[in-house]
Amino acid sequence: MRKSLTILMLTTGLAACSSADHGANASAGGDNDAGSAVVNVVDETTDVIGSGIADAGNAIVGPVKPGPYDDWVGRWVGVEGTYLDITKAEGGGDKYLLKMQYDLDHNGTFDGVATDKGIRFTRPGGTYVLHHTDGNATGMKYLAGKKDCLTVEQGEGYCRD
Structure with a gap:
């Protein structure tokens, strides 16, 4: 969970930086590079969070029902x-x-x-x-x-x- 939050904060930070840079890069024609960087980071974050959720799903075990004897x-x-x-x-x-x-x-x-x-x-x-x-x-x-x-x-x- 901590790793997911860190990645989410990083993604948000990169997206904010990218937006600020977007204006400067747009006039210089770098618009596509900034957008691609954000998309790549979001995709990687989704992969990490998704696999973390899958792993957590395998680790969670419900209460064990006691046997009658x-x-x-x-x-x-x-x-x-x-x-x-x-x-x-x-x-x-x-x-x-x-x-x-x-x-x-x-x-x-x-x-x-x-x-x-x-x-x-x-x-x-x-x-x-x-x-x-x-x-x-x-x-x-x-x-x-x-x-x-x-x-x-x-x-x-x-x-x-």
Whole structure:
């Protein structure tokens, strides 16, 4: 913006100088040179301002709409060293990344997307929907009695409390 204002002030100054010189040059036949100089400066200024606006348009980002499961972001603990880390995916909204140690031998990071039932993701073995439950609903004795849990399927769950 500062650059655009400086160029605009320069253009205005040149145009004013050109107008003053215009009278003197007109009698000497230099009328076309002064007019061309002003046109060239205005064209260059328009190019700079126009490209600045285009660049600014690419840099402006509107507010990111929170996803429906943003309160699930963070670490959830399972049994025997299993865990689930949920983070927002780049771009926000309804996209999530699920980093999991989902049994003793398998782990990975999976892309998730919000649905009306939970976060849907695919990993080796199929497509699943991570949904909010309590510890009893996980079907895992160690998690029984816990209140704030996420379940992938019967026998696989993660809790915060």
